[in-house]
Amino acid sequence: xxxxxxxxxxxxxxxxxxxxxxxxxxxxSVGYRFKWVGPNDKIVIEAFDDPDIAGITCYISRARTGxxxxxxxLAEDPPYASISCHQVGPVDTAQAEQHRRSQExxxxxxxxxxxxxxxxxxxxxxxxxxxxxxxTDRVIExxxxxxxxxxxxxxx
Numbered sequence: 248x249x250x251x252x253x254x255x256x257x258x259x260x261x262x263x264x265x266x267x268x269x270x271x272x273x274x275x276s277v278g279y280r281f282k283w284v285g286p287n288d289k290i291v292i293e294a295f296d297d298p299d300i301a302g303i304t305c306y307i308s309r310a311r312t313g314x315x316x317x318x319x320x321l322a323e324d325p326p327y328a329s330i331s332c333h334q335v336g337p338v339d340t341a342q343a344e345q346h347r348r349s350q351e352x353x354x355x356x357x358x359x360x361x362x363x364x365x366x367x368x369x370x371x372x373x374x375x376x377x378x379x380x381x382x383t384d385r386v387i388e389x390x391x392x393x394x395x396x397x398x399x400x401x402x403x
Contacts, residue, residue, distance in 0.1 A: 274294050276289045289311050290311075293309075299368075305352075305396065327383075330381040340401055363384060364382075377397070381393060
């Protein structure tokens, strides 16, 4: 197979893999439980931009388990998270209103295999606002712990 043909096949596959939910940038953290061995348990604050709507950034805080298991990525993080989303730049309302269906905009694992913390964006057409919901789920049993944040669009 020629390199050009291989590139034509590989580029769309790579783009599809990269087009998933947004990645978060760590803003800071505080320790809340001392561990004798390994890192302390901490609360981490991360920021991510909505991957589809320029001008909206969400900040999520959540607990991370430390200790030896936490140091090696084997610990299960608690299901508690809080979210705050804000308009941080101009939002093209015509483009934004094209995203009326609920969509996962952020996902990060909270345990080695079975648990993830997610953020899903909903659109409320009556109030012209985006609602961001964060929650943690598992393959078998999720958690009802959740938090929401609302970003209103400009009035017409």
